[in-house]
Amino acid sequence: MITEQRVRALALSFENAEELPHFEKISFRVKKKIFATLNLKENRATLKLSETDQSIFSLYGDKTTVYPVPNKWGKMGWTQFRLDKIEEAFFYDALVAAYCEVAPKILAEKYLNS
Template sequence: MITAQTFRKLALAFEEAEELPHFDKASFRIKKKIFATLNETQQRATLKLSENDQSIFSLYGDKTAVYPVPNKWGKQGWTQFLLNKVEEEFLNDALMAAYCEVAPKHLASKYNML
């Protein structure tokens, strides 16, 4: 199980990432763009992925662990991860993809796996 503290540590490890409030959640941003949010009460993170990355990460073994946000937000790549159902390494890979999706090219290129 991934704790909120572990999620924060992973999300803030990316260069220039910062945590700011976003309504009743914590958001993780790069250059004012949100790449992830954390809902501690529901132990759920929501990440901004590309359409391709969303389809890949949604293949995770337990279909209730990773899934697109319902409605238009999901069609824009927003994907939910239940922290008590995913492994840390898997979540870190997803966070890296989300960070690279919204970060400026000069920052994303430091992490991009391609």
């Protein structure tokens, strides 16, 4: 399980990451591009992943733990993570992938090589 506070701390640990509202959710962005949202009501985070990363991360747990958003957004890599069902280390790995998916190459390289 990962808490709202840990999601925030992890997301904001990336260079140039910022937290901004996004409709009724919280978004985390780099250079104005969203790499994650946090839905407090549903205790869920949604991350922007590549198609390959989405298929790999979706193997975790059962089909209600990590899964593509069930519409056209899911086909673009947006993937939902149930925060009450995942471990922090797993979530952080997915968050790195999401950040690197939207961050400028110069920023992403710092996290891909670590």
